[in-house]
Amino acid sequence: MTSPKTPVTLVSGFLGSGKTTLLGNLLSQTHDRTLALIVNEFGEVSIDGPLLETREDGVELHDVHGGLLAYGGEGDAFRRTLRALLERRHTFDHVLIETSGLAVPTAVMVTLQEPEFAADFVLDATLVVVDTPLLLAGAFGADAGDEAARSAARVFDAQLEYADVAVLNKIDGLNDADLLQAEADVRHRAPRVRFLELAYEARLDTQLTLGLNLHGSRRSAAHHAPVSGTPGDLAQPLHDHSTLDGHSHGDLDAHVHSLSTHQHFHEHDPGWQSFRLTSDDVQNVPELVRTVQNVARVFPVLRVKGFVQGEDGTRHAVQAVRSRVEAQPAPAKADAPNELVFIGYHVSRKKVIEALQKALPQRWA
Numbered sequence: 001m002t003s004p005k006t007p008v009t010l011v012s013g014f015l016g017s018g019k020t021t022l023l024g025n026l027l028s029q030t031h032d033r034t035l036a037l038i039v040n041e042f043g044e045v046s047i048d049g050p051l052l053e054t055r056e057d058g059v060e061l062h063d064v065h066g067g068l069l070a071y072g073g074e075g076d077a078f079r080r081t082l083r084a085l086l087e088r089r090h091t092f093d094h095v096l097i098e099t100s101g102l103a104v105p106t107a108v109m110v111t112l113q114e115p116e117f118a119a120d121f122v123l124d125a126t127l128v129v130v131d132t133p134l135l136l137a138g139a140f141g142a143d144a145g146d147e148a149a150r151s152a153a154r155v156f157d158a159q160l161e162y163a164d165v166a167v168l169n170k171i172d173g174l175n176d177a178d179l180l181q182a183e184a185d186v187r188h189r190a191p192r193v194r195f196l197e198l199a200y201e202a203r204l205d206t207q208l209t210l211g212l213n214l215h216g217s218r219r220s221a222a223h224h225a226p227v228s229g230t231p232g233d234l235a236q237p238l239h240d241h242s243t244l245d246g247h248s249h250g251d252l253d254a255h256v257h258s259l260s261t262h263q264h265f266h267e268h269d270p271g272w273q274s275f276r277l278t279s280d281d282v283q284n285v286p287e288l289v290r291t292v293q294n295v296a297r298v299f300p301v302l303r304v305k306g307f308v309q310g311e312d313g314t315r316h317a318v319q320a321v322r323s324r325v326e327a328q329p330a331p332a333k334a335d336a337p338n339e340l341v342f343i344g345y346h347v348s349r350k351k352v353i354e355a356l357q358k359a360l361p362q363r364w365a
């Protein structure tokens with residue numbers, strides 16, 4: 001008897017939308033199944049891997065950093081990882097894949113449909129994590145001011161297009177009117193998204209996230225049962241299932257068709273660049289936070305993340321999404337460098353170094 005296919009959930013979402021935070025919370029909440037996690041980051045070093053590594057025992061983490069999960073290049077690293085997972089398929093129940101904030105999930109979807117993998121893995125659902133305050137602020141508007149914003153809008157729209165579930169994240173400070181507006185925005189931009197979920201403080205309901213079976217060939221009406229229990233009005237299914245057309249996400253064959261006709265989405269806008277800076281000095285963390293904030297205001301830097309050693313000896317995780325910067329104590333790690341990864345659009349490494357040099361006594365290079 002052949003064993004059932006292992007479900008795979010894809011988690012996409014623009015840079016800094018909260019994918020890693022949501023996954024970290026999901027891992028610590030999920031006790032009824034064993035998860036394998038593949039994380040892909042844009043940039044030459046992994047920051048999310050270490051953040052997730054410390055979370056939970058019994059989760060196997062595969063870090064495919066260095067670019068976008070896509071055809072060729074990193075796509076081969078992804079295939080190698082999938083092959084490694086295939087060999088130990090009996091040791092976990094579900095695979096979660098976090099794609100980079102600049103990736104569109106189609107490349108992963110296509111790879112899962114290759115004969116080598118399709119016999120053992122099945123796409124469960126594709127989630128897109130939405131930075132709701134940024135959406136409401138118009139940061140992903142097609143008519144947004146600069147080229148960086150327009151490129152961000154294109155990536156975001158392509159991520160929405162292939163999502164089954166849109167997760168409205170970072171909603172802690174929002175009121176009902178904001179949430180209704182965000183729902184309307186998502187509905188308008190992505191009429192094929194099937195479900196909206198609200199993630200309060202980056203927490204998702206496991207029942208509404210894993211095991212949705214939205215792409216399996218033996219789907220039944222029953223698989224929607226848990227979704228009907230979604231809390232809150234906004235979390236209702238966006239569509240009557242019967243109204244979905246053949247091009248929709250509801251059917252494996254339809255997907256093959258739609259994916260192969262949309263391969264151009266894999267082409268990555270070369271304007272997006274990342275670089276890593278390091279420092280040998282201990283850092284005045286509040287001062288560093290202020291400086292990173294200024295850098296993000298002055299330069300087209302949309303994301304900064306890394307770890308630094310504070311003057312009091314505490315290691316901190318630094319996270320910036322646009323000019324919103326925070327530093328939180330992180331687990332100590334001997335000999336870990338002070339490192340910050342900057343991701344931006346046509347951003348000059350040299351100018352960012354100069355700006356840090358000007359504002360801080362510590363040397364970054």
Ligand SMILES: Nc1nc2c(ncn2[C@@H]2O[C@H](COP(=O)(O)OP(=O)(O)OP(=O)(O)O)[C@@H](O)[C@H]2O)c(=O)[nH]1
Pocket residue numbers: 013014015016017018019020021022041048100101102169170171172199200201202203303305319320321326
């Ligand atoms: N206020 C608030 N902040 C959040 C929430 N979720 C995530 N964040 C913060 O947003 C920042 C980015 O979160 P990540 O989880 O690293 O985002 P990501 O999508 O994995 O980022 P990339 O992998 O770089 O694209 C961090 O500073 C988080 O603490 C939330 O629900 N509310």
